[in-house]
Amino acid sequence: MKKLLVFALVLTLAIGVMPAHAQEQVTLRISWWGSQTRHDRTIEAIKLFESQNPGVTIEPEYMSWNDYWIRMATLMAAEQLPDIMQQDLQYIRQYADKGLLENLSPYVDSGALNLSDSDPAFWTGGMLGDKLYGLNLGTNSLMQVYDAVWLNELGIEMLQPGYTWEDYVAFLRELRAVLPDGVYPSADVVTNQIYNLITHRVRQLGGHFYAEDGKSLGFDEALLTWCFQFEKDLTDEALIPPMDLRLEMGVSPEMNLIVTKQSVMMETNSNQLISAVNASGRPLAGNIMPVADDQVMNGQYIKPSQFFSVSAHSAHKDIAVKFLDFITNSVECNDILLAERGVPISSKIREELKPKLSEVDAIVFDFLGVAAKYADQISPPEPAGHSEVYDLLKTYDQNVCFGEMTPEAAAKEFIPKANDLLANK
Amino acid sequence: MPQKTLTRRRKRSLETNNIAGYLFIGPWLIGFIVFTIVPIAMSLYYSFTNYDLIGSPTWVGFQNYITIFTNDVRFYKAVNVTVTYVLIYVPLRLAFALFVAMLFRVPRRGVSVYRAVYYIPSVVGGSVAVAVMWKQLFGRNGVLNSFLLAIGAMAPAAARSWTTTPSTALGTLIVLAVWQFGSPMLIFLAGLKQIPAQLYEAAAIDGAGPIAQFFRITIPSLSSVIFFNFLMQTISGFLSFTQALLITNGGPMDRTLFYVLYIYLKGFSFNEMGYASALAWIMLLFMALLTGIIFKTSNYWVFYESKGANK
Numbered sequence: 001m002k003k004l005l006v007f008a009l010v011l012t013l014a015i016g017v018m019p020a021h022a023q024e025q026v027t028l029r030i031s032w033w034g035s036q037t038r039h040d041r042t043i044e045a046i047k048l049f050e051s052q053n054p055g056v057t058i059e060p061e062y063m064s065w066n067d068y069w070i071r072m073a074t075l076m077a078a079e080q081l082p083d084i085m086q087q088d089l090q091y092i093r094q095y096a097d098k099g100l101l102e103n104l105s106p107y108v109d110s111g112a113l114n115l116s117d118s119d120p121a122f123w124t125g126g127m128l129g130d131k132l133y134g135l136n137l138g139t140n141s142l143m144q145v146y147d148a149v150w151l152n153e154l155g156i157e158m159l160q161p162g163y164t165w166e167d168y169v170a171f172l173r174e175l176r177a178v179l180p181d182g183v184y185p186s187a188d189v190v191t192n193q194i195y196n197l198i199t200h201r202v203r204q205l206g207g208h209f210y211a212e213d214g215k216s217l218g219f220d221e222a223l224l225t226w227c228f229q230f231e232k233d234l235t236d237e238a239l240i241p242p243m244d245l246r247l248e249m250g251v252s253p254e255m256n257l258i259v260t261k262q263s264v265m266m267e268t269n270s271n272q273l274i275s276a277v278n279a280s281g282r283p284l285a286g287n288i289m290p291v292a293d294d295q296v297m298n299g300q301y302i303k304p305s306q307f308f309s310v311s312a313h314s315a316h317k318d319i320a321v322k323f324l325d326f327i328t329n330s331v332e333c334n335d336i337l338l339a340e341r342g343v344p345i346s347s348k349i350r351e352e353l354k355p356k357l358s359e360v361d362a363i364v365f366d367f368l369g370v371a372a373k374y375a376d377q378i379s380p381p382e383p384a385g386h387s388e389v390y391d392l393l394k395t396y397d398q399n400v401c402f403g404e405m406t407p408e409a410a411a412k413e414f415i416p417k418a419n420d421l422l423a424n425k
Numbered sequence: 426m427p428q429k430t431l432t433r434r435r436k437r438s439l440e441t442n443n444i445a446g447y448l449f450i451g452p453w454l455i456g457f458i459v460f461t462i463v464p465i466a467m468s469l470y471y472s473f474t475n476y477d478l479i480g481s482p483t484w485v486g487f488q489n490y491i492t493i494f495t496n497d498v499r500f501y502k503a504v505n506v507t508v509t510y511v512l513i514y515v516p517l518r519l520a521f522a523l524f525v526a527m528l529f530r531v532p533r534r535g536v537s538v539y540r541a542v543y544y545i546p547s548v549v550g551g552s553v554a555v556a557v558m559w560k561q562l563f564g565r566n567g568v569l570n571s572f573l574l575a576i577g578a579m580a581p582a583a584a585r586s587w588t589t590t591p592s593t594a595l596g597t598l599i600v601l602a603v604w605q606f607g608s609p610m611l612i613f614l615a616g617l618k619q620i621p622a623q624l625y626e627a628a629a630i631d632g633a634g635p636i637a638q639f640f641r642i643t644i645p646s647l648s649s650v651i652f653f654n655f656l657m658q659t660i661s662g663f664l665s666f667t668q669a670l671l672i673t674n675g676g677p678m679d680r681t682l683f684y685v686l687y688i689y690l691k692g693f694s695f696n697e698m699g700y701a702s703a704l705a706w707i708m709l710l711f712m713a714l715l716t717g718i719i720f721k722t723s724n725y726w727v728f729y730e731s732k733g734a735n736k
Contacts, residue, residue, distance in 0.1 A: 073478045098480060245565050247589035247677055384477070388695045398678045402591055 024055055026316050028323070031061040032086035032306075033068035038340050045336045049326050056319055076100060083314040084323060087134045087307040092126070093214070093381040095309070096133040102310040104132040107321045114329055115345075122345035125304040125378040134307025135324045138342020141302050141371040142196060143270040143286040150264055154178055161288050161370055165230075168290045172239040175264055184241050187249065187256050187263035189231050194397040195390055196267070198227050200299035203379065204292045214383025216419045221411045228400045228407035235401055243401035254279040270367055271305060271342050274360045283359075286367040288374050298376040302368070305342035343368045385425040389418045472702035478692075482699060489703035500704070502679045503687040510595060510683065511662035514602040519654055522606040526613035527643075540614070547607030555601075556671035563587035563597045591677045598668055598681055609654040616650035617643070645728050652727045656719055663712060684708060 032042060039062045046058045061082065063071065069091065075081050081100060095101050104126075107113040113135070115123055126134035151158055156178070159171050175185035189197055199209045202219040211218045234240045241249070241257065249255050253276040257263040261280075268276065270286060277284050289300050308327065310320045326333055334349045335356070343365055344350055354365060396414045399405040405413075447454075472489060474482035493500050525543055529536055549555050562568045565586040573579040587593045624642050633641065644651075666685040669675060675682040675690065688708070692701030 070478075077481065242585075243677070244586040244589040248560070248564055248586040384696070388697075391690070391694070394676070395678055398591070398676065402678065404591070404678065 025057065026055060026319055027057045027059060028084065028314075028316055028320060029059045029061065029082035030084040030323075031063075031068070031072070031082045033063055033065045034086075034341075038062075041337050041340055045327070045333045048330075048333060048336065049323055052326075053319075053322070058323070079313060081311040081313065083311050083316060083320045084308050085311065086137075087309040089125070089304065089381050090386065092134050092307060092309065093128060094384055096128050096131075100312055101133045102312045102314065102317055102320075104135060104310065104321065104324075105130065108132060112318070112321050113325050117329065117348040118345040119347065119372060121302050121372055121375055121377060123304075125302070126307050128381065134304070134309045135328065136304035136307055136345050137327065138271075138305040138339060138344060139302050139368060140269045140271050140305045140342050141300060141368060141375065142200070142267060142289050143273065143367060143371075144265055144267055144289060145258065145273060145276055145284050145286050146265045147258065147261075147282060148285045149283065150261075154264075158285075159287060161374060163290055164293055165290045166293075169234070169239070172234070173237070176237065176239055179264070182262065184257060184263045185239050186234075186265040186267070187241065187258050188246055188267055189234055189240050193251070193394070194227060194231060195393060197231065198224065198393075199379065200289055201227055201292075203297055203301070203376070204295035204299040206296040208379040210380070210383055210386075210422070212380065214380075214385075215422050215425075217389075217415060217422070221408075221415055224411035224415065225407045228397070228410055231397070232400055232407060243398060246401075247398070258284070269303070270364050270371075273364055273367075277360050286363060288367075288371050291374065298374050300371055300375045301378040302372060302375050303378060339365075383422060383425065385422045388421055392418060392421070468702040468705060471699050472706050474699045475697075476699040476702070477696045478698050485699070489700045490707070492700070493703060493707065499679060499682065499687060503682045503684045506595065506680065506682050507663060507665075507684040510599060510602075510665065511659060514599045515655065515658045515662055517599070517603045518606050518658060519609060519651065521603055522609035522654070523613050523647075523651075525606065526610045526617055527639075529610075529614055530617045540611075543610065544607035547605045553671060556668060559597065559601055559668075559672055560588055588672055589677050591680045594673050594677060594680045598665075598672065601668055601672075602662070602665070609658060612650060612654055613647070616647050620646045648727045649729055652719075652723050656716065659719070660712060660716070663708070663715075 030046070032038070034042075042062070043060055046060055050056055050058060061071075068086075072081065072085065076095075076098075087095065087101075092101070104113060108115055122139050123132075123136045126132055126136050146158060148158065154175070156171075156174055159167055163171075172185040179185065195209070198219065202209055202223055205223070208218045210216070231240075235242060240246070241263070245257075249257060253259070253266070253268050253272045256266045256268075256276060256279075258266040258276060259280040266276065267289075273284065273286055291298065291300075308324055310317055310324070314320055327337070328344075328346055329349070331349065331352050334344055334353060338356070339353060339361060344353065350365060354362065357365065393414065396405070396410040400407055400410045471482060473484060473486060475485050475488075476482035529540055529543075546555075560567075563586070564570070565584060567587070569587065570579070570584045574581060574584065585593070587597050620643065624646070625638055628638050628642055664685055665683050666689065669681045669683045669686045670689070673681040675686050684704075685708075688701050688704045691697045691704060
């Protein structure tokens with residue numbers, strides 16, 4: 001018995017040591033967050049990569065969103081970040097500023113990371129200044145979801161891409177006239193979060209929500225007042241539900257009024273369309289956001305759903321980049337992943353995938369094709385104080401919609417407070 | 426020298442006894458140190474830093490504490506909400522628990538079944554399921570509104586969601602808290618059974634009615650139990666968190682921003698772990714002070730039988 005144990009021990013040791021003496025063996029670590037579908041598909045894609053690259057082993061580590069960021073914080077403290085990590089717009093700036101992420105631009109220039117089939121609008125969201133810190137894994141864009149069948153029954157024609165804010169309001173009024181009480185033309189003004197309305201409007205005027213250095217807001221009182229007023233007017237005319245109902249509904253598409261046929265439209269990120277369709281059991285379609293007559297830039301933008309970033313401390317950056325290239329350009333790999341992380345950035349891959357998609361996915365693919373025509377480059381990633389500013393904005397927005405504050409007063413109070421928060425970060 | 430060897434031997438055996446003792450409490454002691462003492466010490470340290478969960482903490486002295494008291498409107502909002510909540514729900518819950526306990530004091534048929542049934546809310550009260558149910562009950566199309574509409578107590582146009590309307594949001598959370606009166610009820614019930622029957626008999630002979638009996642006998646005899654319940658409920662009230670997170674998420678307009686929820690937001694949503702630690706330590710000191718004060722005042726209104734007999 002004892003002999004057997006010793007033998008087993010020696011054997012394990014030997015196995016552990018052996019690869020070091022065999023041909024060049026490279027082990028990479030990779031982490032992501034997500035659902036079980038994502039885990040299964042990504043692991044399968046990794047296996048394919050390993051079979052194409054003998055000698056390379058990729059050790060995956062995957063978990064839920066919350067666990068992920070706590071785990072990464074710990075690994076960072078220990079200087080043990082994985083070679084490839086999934087990144088998000090909310091965090092990428094913080095990680096890059098601390099010098100933890102590798103600049104991928106040189107690899108793009110050398111062709112090691114081939115983005116020649118990818119429209120820059122689809123991947124520049126991972127850039128800070130002129131450096132690429134995250135490779136976009138899939139794209140999203142804000143979408144006006146609508147029930148085409150219902151509109152048909154009502155005999156009202158849907159707005160065509162390129163419609164203006166005025167068209168939008170006129171359309172909602174037209175719907176209001178024919179809908180019964182308790183049913184609303186739209187469930188929310190730009191995903192029930194004033195943040196998206198402001199972002200959209202400030203971009204149309206050529207700015208961004210945050211100033212370039214992330215230390216102050218990128219818009220003034222007048223613009224914020226306009227947004228608050230716009231939302232309040234829609235609420236007062238019952239073109240969108242009152243605030244208490246919107247709060248009750250929350251942000252998840254499954255809980256949206258459109259699901260229970262209490263609204264004809266809703267706004268959400270395009271990758272959420274499938275949840276709304278599944279929850280409602282009805283076919284739904286998608287349109288882009290309004291444009292403005294006076295706009296100098298498109299409010300619409302193509303948003304990276306998530307990135308892969310390479311650790312600046314990785315010992316095998318070349319192979320990590322090779323894996324990123326594989327994810328972006330390999331048809332076989334994308335046949336496995338099936339756009340689970342959003343619409344792929346490579347036009348070639350999109351064409352390859354199209355016939356293999358479900359009906360809803362095909363709508364989303366087509367929508368992104370249209371959106372890309374009406375889109376300009378994404379705003380820079382959010383600064384560290386974003387979640388607190390966002391929270392503060394929601395509070396003021398509620399004050400306006402519950403009639404506790406006028407749009408002017410709320411805008412006047414919010415701006416210095418938010419600037420103060422951002423400056424102190 | 427036999428004497429010496431004996432002591433040495435005894436000493437050694439004592440030492441081994443001690444080691445055995447330490448071994449026995451080892452698991453608990455390690456758990457206590459690793460999961461309680463160390464985190465507490467760490468949070469005290471972090472409260473003097475700008476720790477953001479991502480970078481390494483930098484010492485900022487009392488900066489967090491100064492900001493909290495001088496430049497944080499939401500801190501005062503959170504304190505206001507929490508104190509209002511505790512001041513309303515603790516007396517209501519205790520009164521309700523005592524009321525139900527009085528009903529159950531008299532042995533009737535099926536009383537144990539009722540006791541179990543009334544205790545259920547306390548068991549399930551903190552669960553996600555109840556939070557979801559509460560949202561439904563008090564929602565715009567919820568049970569309460571449907572009922573009010575059916576009996577004509579409310580105009581259809583006046584229907585609001587109770588949980589997301591600023592003036593009623595905290596109220597729904599208080600009602601939920603009062604509804605979970607089970608554990609103070611059981612403690613009251615045990616206390617009521619301890620009151621000697623002859624006190625009531627004597628009072629009845631002297632002509633005291635049920636109301637006089639309640640205020641002259643039940644309440645004073647129960648004062649130590651009331652004190653215990655009051656203290657426990659006050660502490661747990663200040664620590665309320667789950668329901669506000671699940672039902673209202675602190676909103677609307679911060680009207681249900683409980684203090685602990687604010688700590689959570691700061692620490693885990695805004696990544697200001699240092700600041701959140703400072704908030705937590707203010708909470709700890711405040712609770713210690715409050716508990717101390719409640720204990721001091723208890724000398725004036727809590728009656729202990731053993732002490733009374735010595736006087």
